[in-house]
Amino acid sequence: MKIILRLLVTAALVLLIANILSGVHVASFGTAVIVAVVLGLLNLFIKPILVVLTLPVTVITLGLFLLVINAVIILLCTNIVGGFKVDSFWTALLFSVILSVLQSITYKILRDDK
Numbered sequence: 001m002k003i004i005l006r007l008l009v010t011a012a013l014v015l016l017i018a019n020i021l022s023g024v025h026v027a028s029f030g031t032a033v034i035v036a037v038v039l040g041l042l043n044l045f046i047k048p049i050l051v052v053l054t055l056p057v058t059v060i061t062l063g064l065f066l067l068v069i070n071a072v073i074i075l076l077c078t079n080i081v082g083g084f085k086v087d088s089f090w091t092a093l094l095f096s097v098i099l100s101v102l103q104s105i106t107y108k109i110l111r112d113d114k
Contacts, residue, residue: 027083
């Protein structure tokens with residue numbers, strides 16, 4: 001049940017951010033749910049591989065390269081999910097930062113309610 005709640009929260013946040021940022025386009029809530037699922041799968045399987053492969057760069061940049069990896073994951077998601085489009089790398093970077101911050105806040109609020 002917790003996973004479904006997290007997916008729905010992420011989907012709602014994706015829609016919210018798409019309404020705020022002009023470079024992010026989401027067709028519907030159903031598309032946002034698919035985006036949430038695909039982002040979860042990409043973060044589960046692809047992101048750890050990218051982190052290990054780019055470890056020297058990540059160490060040199062004191063971890064800031066992880067933001068670039070997050071933006072690449074968002075851009076991969078745009079190629080996989082139809083109806084979801086991010087216009088540029090910089091928009092994807094901003095989208096990933098905003099999504100991460102809002103997810104952290106929302107999950108913290110939901111966890112405290114229990």
